[in-house]
Amino acid sequence: MTAPAPTRRSGRWIERWDPEDERFWEETGRRTANRNLWFSVLSEHIGFSVWTLWSVLVLFMGPEYGLTPADKFLLTSVVTLVGAVARVPYTFAVAVFGGRNWTVVSASLLLVPTTAAFVVMEPGTSxxxxxxxxxxxxxxxxxxxxSMTNINAFFPLRKKGWALGLNAGGGNVGVAAIQLVALAVIGAGGGPRVLLGIYIPLIVVAAVLAAFFMDNIENVRNDTGAAKDAAKDVHTWIMSVLYIGTFGSFIGYSFAFGQVLTNQFGRTPLQATYLTFMGPLLGSLIRPVGGRLADRYGGARITLCTYVAMAAATAVLVVAGMQKSLPLFVAAFVVLFSLTGIGNGSTFKMIPGIFQARALAEGLEGEEAVRYGRRLSGASMGLIGAVGALGGVGINLAFRQSFLSYGSGTGAFVAFLAYYAVCFALTWAVYLRRTAPATRATASAEAKPQLSYVEV
Known part of the structure; x- marks a missing residue:
């Protein structure tokens, strides 16, 4: 007996979707989910490239543009801030318009900033x-x-770490991709408008492919109550703090790395671009590995270990900055980027597991528990993603102040080291300190389900 195929109606809507049913998943669900995943990755990849466009454009902007290093850090901070705020309405747009429909719209909207930048990118612009x-x-x-909210709905809980890591990692590669394209453009003697001219048709391609090959899921409905419930849940905000440390670091360093090299170590834009793409590339590619490790060993454990390693790498950066050692600085920065990727994968794996644990603690079972966990985890992802991206704003502002006060980024790295210590303590105290055996003993004594996060 074969599993029933996803039931569809017009407009590429799937009316029946049950990935937790193993027979449905193996026989019909996996193929549809993977197809949506790959085209989601493409659209998100282009989105990340456009978002981090100005981290590259500021390297093109020499003295003739009349901008100081502080001006450039402020500019990239503003771009990061808007990207963080936009994540909240974008999360709920999937439920309002459908995942496929909103992917087409959001990809098409990228034409606005790229075209505008093409028009104004010249000396003399204010x-x-x-x-x-x-x-x-x-x-x-x-x-x-x-994209993450949409893909979260397509995959079963046991596959979410890998799928969300792959989706996010493929998108994050857009940061490195635009830096590599910029490197080729600069090397060929081209200007910023050449770079923008390359990306405008790519945006059109991503929107068209999403329209033809992606799907909407009918049972992912707009639920303002889910947003309110997620906002009231303390774990949404705890995970936001942790995500600031991982993704906030990734996006903040992606915007700032080139400027730090040019301002602190005197690299030219071409020399800086030769080095800057390595960190975002490795941090992006390793994100699915972080998700896979979290699937196997638990997201909280991997996140905890990641923060220890991030703190160690940041300490090396402080030493390298004080000794003015460019090779040590670049090596430590690339390692730090890679660690942010692992942490990004593990933290996002934790989110569905946390809300599934809450469903079980509420006494829910089976499909009811799955719906509860999917409902709150999908809503919380937008909030967590938005707050996490605000970490990128903080990093760029910290670098700006550090260069104004000390003439280098060392002061900022000391602040980041302290933040990673806070994240380590928070991860251990909330998600690892209460072990599963102790929880089971308490549950037996009280004859009611208790929360256990040690496996999330």
Whole structure:
């Protein structure tokens, strides 16, 4: 007996979708989910490239543009801020319009900031104009939230770590991709408009492919109650703090790495670009590995170990900055980028597991527990993603202040080291300190389900 295929209606809507049913998943669900995953990755990839566009464009902007290092850090901070804020409405747009429909719309919207940048990118343009166009580029950051919410609905809980890690990692590669394309453009003697001219047709391709090959899921309905419940849940905000440390670091360093090399170590834009792409590339590619490790060993354990390693790498960066050792600095920065990728994968794996644990603690079972966990985890992902991206704003502002005060980024790295210590303590205290055996003993004594996060 074969599993029933997903039931469809017009407009590429799937009316029946049950990935937790293993027979449904193996016989019909996996193929559909994977197809949506790959085209989601493409759209999110282009979105990340547009969002981080200005981390590359500021390297093109020499003295003739009249911008100081502080101006450039402020510009990239504004872009990061808008991308973070956009993640909240983008999360709920999936439920309003459908995952496939919103992917088409959000991909098409990327034409606005790229075209605007193409028009204004020349010496003599005012700083306020650059800030306004940078605000537009921030919408590229919203694509991550809608993409993750959409893909979260397609995969069963046991596959979410790998699927969400792959989706996010493929998107994050857009950061490295635009830096590599910029490297080729600079090396060939081209200007910023050449770079923008390459990406405009790619945006059109991503939107068209999403329209033809992606699906909407009928039972992912707009639920404002889910948003309110997620916002009231303390774990949404705890995970936001942890995600600031992982993704906030990734996106913040992606925007700032090139500027740190040019301002602190005197690298030219071409020399800086030769080095900057390595960190985002490795951090992106390793994100699915973080998700897979979390699937196997538990997201909380992997997250805890990641913060220890991130703190160690940051300490090396402080030493390298004080000794003015460029090779040590670059090596430590690339390692730190890789660790942020692992942490990104493990933290996002934790989210569905946490809300599934809450469902069980409420006494829910079977499909009812699955629906509860999927409902709150999908809503919380947008909030967590938005707050986490605000970490990128903080990193760029910290670098700006550090360069204004000390002439280097060392002061900022000391602050980041302290933050990673806080995240380590929070992960251990909330998600690992209460062990599963102790929880079971308490549950037996009280004859009611108790929360256990040690396996999330």
């Amino acid at each position: 700083f306020s104009t650059f800030l306004l166009v940078g605000l537009l580029a921030g919408i590229g950051g919203g694509n991550f939230a809608s």
